[in-house]
Amino acid sequence: MEQFATVMATPKTSLLSTIPSDKARWNVLAAEELDHFNMDWMGKYRGKSSCVIKPKSAEELSAIMRICYENNIAIVPQGGNTGLVGGSVPVHDEVVVNLSSMNKIRSFDTMAGTLVCDAGCILEVLDDYVANEGYMMPLDLGAKGSCHIGGNVAANAGGLRFLRYGSLHGSVLGLEVVLPNGDIITGLQTLRKDNTGLDLKQLFIGSEGTLGIITGVSIATPPRPKxxxxxxxxxxxxxxxxxxxxxxxxxxxxxxxxxxxxxxxxxxxxxxxxxxxxxxxxxxxxxxxxxxxxxxxxxxxxxxxxxxxxxxxxxxxxxxxxxxxxxxxxxxxxxxxxxxxPESLGHLGKVYKYDVSLPIEKMYDLVDAVKLQCQKHRILGVSPGEDLVLAVGGYGHIGDGNLHINVAAKGYLAEVENALEPFIYEFVASVRGSISAEHGLGLMKADKIGYSKDLVSIDCMKRIKRVFDPKGLLNPYKYLPSRN
Amino acid sequence: MEQFATVMATPKTSLLSTIPSDKARWNVLAAEELDHFNMDWMGKYRGKSSCVIKPKSAEELSAIMRICYENNIAIVPQGGNTGLVGGSVPVHDEVVVNLSSMNKIRSFDTMAGTLVCDAGCILEVLDDYVANEGYMMPLDLGAKGSCHIGGNVAANAGGLRFLRYGSLHGSVLGLEVVLPNGDIITGLQTLRKDNTGLDLKQLFIGSEGTLGIITGVSIATPPRPKxxxxxxxxxxxxxxxxxxxxxxxxxxxxxxxxxxxxxxxxxxxxxxxxxxxxxxxxxxxxxxxxxxxxxxxxxxxxxxxxxxxxxxxxxxxxxxxxxxxxxxxxxxxxxxxxxxxPESLGHLGKVYKYDVSLPIEKMYDLVDAVKLQCQKHRILGVSPGEDLVLAVGGYGHIGDGNLHINVAAKGYLAEVENALEPFIYEFVASVRGSISAEHGLGLMKADKIGYSKDLVSIDCMKRIKRVFDPKGLLNPYKYLPSRN
Structure with a gap:
């Protein structure tokens, strides 16, 4: 059975019933094991999928995607499930494609510093691996011990060293992607420069699993500092x-x-x-x-x-x-x-997380404005015992103009959300900032894109979405192009 | 007349006749002035356009594009016309949209180092400008004295300092683009991080004027070294x-x-x-x-x-x-x-220029192989007076795996071309290299993309081309997606 994907599902799932008999040897795991894949780590977003698939190769995933495509079955791609905007968990009963069984390093060129690996490799594992050869991964973030490189790319993760090593749009050299209809883009080039046609891989960087599922990543690693x-x-x-x-x-x-x-x-x-x-x-x-x-x-x-x-x-x-x-x-x-x-705030209460880009000189104004707004709404500063808001914290990456503003509250409550939204988004739009610097849109901000993007751009995005996913099966309900 | 674009055209051009009367005040220049815009600087590619337009703003270009769209008139965008693959000159009688009248710096943030400027600004002029504030442009190339930043972006120029400052995919922060139907993408953000939806600007970087015309660029500039x-x-x-x-x-x-x-x-x-x-x-x-x-x-x-x-x-x-x-x-x-x-080789004879990416250890093998191939074809090494090939030179950017191989010949002759092509492309494909590291496809390599890209990718490119340019009016005859 080793050569097949692991399928976790209740026996009646629509996908399983459509899998041809020669694929029926896939593992079927118990329903209680699905919880872990249905809920995000903050406990804020929860879906009801009855089927989790862990493919072991692009070819295997291709076969699965083809079946889903033919049978109009919606899919949510999932990496380390460390996202902060509800992007990697199902909303209803979408099939979850979890990449954790694709975790092999494919090659590393010690002269050029180019790494080719499966999408399900954990960022920290990769960093340890290339460290042995004198290199480092060009990104680092708090979740490095569990996030996948494929998820990093799909979310266009920024992180702590963006200031020095720049964006994944600059360091990703190639991607292997399985498209919704099962076609495979075999684009794992290791070339630093390649101007032959449209740079398709760029579209998948930050597409949050709405255009295809990344199964392999080729990435440039900088020399490790001494x-x-x-x-x-x-x-x-x-x-x-x-x-x-x-x-x-x-x-x-x-x-x-x-x-x-x-x-x-x-x-x-x-x-x-x-x-x-x-x-x-x-x-x-x-x-x-x-x-x-x-x-x-x-x-x-x-x-x-x-x-x-x-x-x-x-x-x-x-x-x-x-x-x-x-x-x-x-x-x-x-x-x-x-x-x-994040963990300390999470221990204090339920956390509303906003991740915005602003002109550097205006970054902290937003934190002050949010505190004032909470006081106005009488959810902060009334009395320590009664306040629904427990803390308003601002931190982030100055050089990138990237502020994280976190509001810890007694729960995910309408009073708190109504005080914060659309207040924060309007503030950000008024200074031409971005309502998502690095976390993405996911489910949380799927319908908020208009605060940061013009109508012509949004229309182009929708039409590109249809090029890759004409049936709208990949990560539906999230990220604007799927919803409209 | 200052507020209008300059139109250079013979009076009978189809475009002029369709321009509404209130636009007829546009300058009409003499036919002999068009030569400069019809031919590339190597003298290798020459078109027969009878109409050159120099818009002064995105809005003005939008009006022009709309007229062309409605009347099915093909357009070739042109910057400094310093390209090496015949990408910026017409093939037949396409209208040339030359960006040289859009050459203003729009803003520069001295704290963040972000520059916003018109697409027609000359690279060296921009570098001098930001130098005054202690910054530098993140790219440098031989043609800096005449190439436009918009052309650099459209061609995804690499150049001499790619090794340090990386790709334009990492340093371009936003673009203003006029689409074939006249719609304007107003995407001149100055944010270093923005994960709200598909990163559309990435598609235009390296699209060689096939999806839209870049009229404004927002770019991150690094601190100038002391x-x-x-x-x-x-x-x-x-x-x-x-x-x-x-x-x-x-x-x-x-x-x-x-x-x-x-x-x-x-x-x-x-x-x-x-x-x-x-x-x-x-x-x-x-x-x-x-x-x-x-x-x-x-x-x-x-x-x-x-x-x-x-x-x-x-x-x-x-x-x-x-x-x-x-x-x-x-x-x-x-x-x-x-x-x-390039200039010295050009003075020696007509130059065949190939710009390829290869694994570093195999870079120079190609130069040796090309010399041998020329000898086999008896166009080199027969006798100094008779040889059609005057010199075979290899040079380039080691750190990027980017080799420039230049063959100076007595003329652009079939014997020489047949010896070099597809020989060079086949060599590059055999080591999984790129047949265009930084020069692009243009007219020269429009039908050669298959040497470096898989069929699924090429099909996606064609469909994306249709999203932006359903009538195929922008830069036709060039760059694969237009041709098929």
């Missing part, structure tokens, strides 16, 4: 954060690999969290915190750059306090503060 | 070039901004050229030459990195000789050797 340094600063204002960013860019230049900010409310939630204990690196509280990471090829030079930066920052009075990690353990401890934000 | 260093080495073999690349990456790391190689035949053509005089930096001849450029933020550190590299290269015996530019004048002189290759 020296990594990490500092954390305490600052008095968001204005100081911006000025610090300017100074850091000047002194660190090409070795800057991350510049993250965390506001006091978010920082305090992590410090007080019972999920994981963190040592507060600062003796005094600050209004803003910043993490600055450098990655370079010459330790001595990087030390000196960081030293010059610290001197300038302290002399100018831009920062109130700062710590410099002295070893790998301290680096991990400081990064953990940033990376454990 | 220190630039350039070295040129003489080496004994292509194997040594590869090993040198490995060593350079190790010592220069994040400051490496270009690694170019030029073979002896190409180098000698430049040295002996009468177009421009060059001082040979080497006293002895070598089989291969390499240019290594670093760009960094700290001169002292960069000097030391280059010093350590030179010591290692000389000690290991990888290079036979080397020069390090001592000032800006010497930097320009060394770069001129590389940048004047």
């Amino acid at each position: 020296s990594v340094k990490l500092a954390m600063f305490g600052l008095d204002s968001y204005e100081a954060v911006q000025q610090t960013f300017r100074t850091v860019r000047k002194y660190c230049g090409e070795i800057l690999s991350a510049f993250e900010f965390v506001d006091a409310d978010t920082f305090n939630v992590v410090m007080n969290s019972k999920v994981q204990s963190h040592k507060n690196p600062f003796t005094e509280p600050h209004r803003m915190y910043v993490l600055v990471e450098t990655s370079g090829s010459n330790k001595e030079h990087d030390d000196e750059k960081m030293q010059l930066l610290l001197e300038e920052l302290l002399e100018s009075g831009l920062i109130s306090d700062g710590v410099l990690a002295q070893d790998e353990t301290q680096i991990r401890a400081l990064w953990a503060i940033r990376e454990n934000i | 220190s630039v260093k350039l070295a040129m080495f003489g080496l004994d073999s292509y194997e040594a070039v590869q090993q040198t690349f490995r060593t350079v990456r190790k010592y220069c790391g994040e400051i490496l901004s270009a690694f170019e190689f030029v073979d002896a035949d190409t180098f000698n053509v430049v040295m002996n050229s009468k177009v421009q005089s060059h001082k040979n930096p080497f006293t002895e001849p070598h089989r291969m030459y390499v240019l290594v450029e670093t760009s960094g933020s700290n001169k002292e550190h960069d000097d030391e990195k280059m010093q350590l590299l030179l010591e290692e290269l000389l000690e290991s015996g990888l290079i036979s000789d080397g020069v390090l530019a001592q000032d800006e004048t010497q930097i320009r002189a060394l770069w001129a050797i590389r940048e004047n290759i």
Whole structure:
């Protein structure tokens, strides 16, 4: 049975009944095992699929897709199911195609640094693999221990080192994709440059599983830095954060690999969290915190750059306090503060997550505006016991103009949602920002695209969707092109 | 008349006769002025257009496109007309839409480094502009003094610093595009991250004017380096070039901004050229030459990195000789050797230009194979006076796996073309390379896409073409999707 996909389904699922008898040897697992695939990790979105398929190859998936296509069966592709917008779980009874059984590294070119692998490989596993050859994955995010590279590509994940290594639109070299009708695009080129015709792979990057299912990824990996340094600063204002960013860019230049900010409310939630204990690196509280990471090829030079930066920052009075990690353990401890934000907030209550792009100078205005809005709606600042909102936290990637604003509440409640939406979307649209910087549209923002895109573009998207998925079977109910 | 587009046309052109009377104030220029727009700069491709339009805004172009759409008039978009594959000149009597009158900078954000400008801005003009604010354009190529940014984007230009700053798919942030039916995509976002729906702009990057006409570009510009260093080495073999690349990456790391190689035949053509005089930096001849450029933020550190590299290269015996530019004048002189290759070859004869991606270790095999093929066909190596082929030169971007192979011949002759094609394309396909790394398909390779792309992909491209250009009016006769 090894050579076939694992099918988890209740016996009566429509797909199973249509699978030809020679495919009936696929494993059929019990209904209670399906829960894990029906619900997202935040517990916010839940579907009712009775059939989960785990294909082992593009060819096998092709056969499955063809059957679904012929029988008008809707499909939801699923990677590590770490998404934040309800994009990777079914809404009703769509078949879930989970890629976790496609987890092999296909090839790695040690001269060129190009990796070809299955879509179901876990990001951290890949990073460990290429580390052995002196390379690193060009993206990093909190969910790296469980997210799949195929999901990263389908969602156009950004993450912590976007500032240095750029977008997946630049680093993905090729994709293998199974289309809704079962056709396979065998596009796993490893070439850094290829101008022969329309660059189709770009369409799948960020398409959130609406055009086809990515089964293989070819990606350029940058050389792994020999020296990594990490500092954390305490600052008095968001204005100081911006000025610090300017100074850091000047002194660190090409070795800057991350510049993250965390506001006091978010920082305090992590410090007080019972999920994981963190040592507060600062003796005094600050209004803003910043993490600055450098990655370079010459330790001595990087030390000196960081030293010059610290001197300038302290002399100018831009920062109130700062710590410099002295070893790998301290680096991990400081990064953990940033990376454990989602979990710590999640432990506090149910979390409304917004992920927006804004002009850098206006980023923090939104956090202040949201707090005010919650107070106006009397869900914050009434009394600690009664408040429906438990915390409003702002953090994110300054260099990318990418703010994460998280509102922890007593539950997913209409009063809270009505206060936040469309308020946040309208604010973002008013400054020509994006209502989804990196999380995607998913189910959460499927009908909100108009806040960030013009009508001509939206119409083009719908027509492209029909080119690949004329029956609208892939990830229906989500992402605008499927819904209209 | 200033507010209207300039129309150059013979009075009887079909377009002019369809322009409503209120548009008749457009300038009509004489037929002899059209030559310049009908022929590419190599003198290889020539069309017979009797109408050249130079719109001044997207709205004006929209009105023109609508008229053409309603009257089934074919259009060829044209930027600086510096293309190498016949993509920017008409084949028959298509209307030429030349973007040179749209050459304004719209905005520049000095904090974020994001530039928004008209498509007709010249690359070098933009680079000078952002230089004043401490930034640089993320691409550079020999034609920078005349190529347009819109043409760069439409052709997905690569160039000399791709190695460091990556692909336009990563650095273009937004596009304004006029579609064949006159609709305008107003997508000039300046956000570094925006995951709201399909990333349509990616389709236009490298679409060679087959889907719409780019009228505005929003692009991320990296900080301008404070220190630039350039070295040129003489080496004994292509194997040594590869090993040198490995060593350079190790010592220069994040400051490496270009690694170019030029073979002896190409180098000698430049040295002996009468177009421009060059001082040979080497006293002895070598089989291969390499240019290594670093760009960094700290001169002292960069000097030391280059010093350590030179010591290692000389000690290991990888290079036979080397020069390090001592000032800006010497930097320009060394770069001129590389940048004047196309012109020097062009002065020697008519040049067949191939621009291919190959696995790095196989790059130079193709040059050797082409020389052998020319000898077999008795167009090279028979006798200096009789040979139809005057020189076979190989050069290019090692780090990107991008080889330029140029064959200078006594003319554009069937004997030469038949020896080179499909020989070169078949060689490239046999090692899974790309028959167009950065030049595009244009007219030259419109029907050659099958050497680098699978049938499913080609079919998808055709269907996407129909989404944007159902009547097939944009750049017909070229680029596969239009032709089939």
